[in-house]
Amino acid sequence: DTWVQPNNIQSVAITDQIGYLIDLYVGAAPPPPDLCAWIDSKGGPTSLIIVDVFELVDSYLFSTPPTGYSFVPTLQNIFGVVDYYLGFNGDPLTGCIYFT
Incomplete structure (x- = not known):
């Protein structure tokens, strides 16, 4: 999507x-998903660190939202965040609009 x-x-x-x-x-x-707000709270897609990626992976594995948020990321979302972490465009996988 x-x-x-x-x-x-x-x-x-x-x-x-x-x-x-x-x-x-x-x-x-539609309005950006909570995932985009979570990424923004980390300083944006180019500021993500490995601890942030692990936080999202844990959230996925335990089916619990990150602290202070209401979404549980999908595997697709995690791949998008990993793309951001590696310096690539993860927008198609996260639904966020950072690299347009």
């Missing part, structure tokens, strides 16, 4: 059965 940039939002106007005009926003980016 990838996030769509806000400038790619398209409005589609339709009329429902009662005649009300409804705007549907196709391609609107």
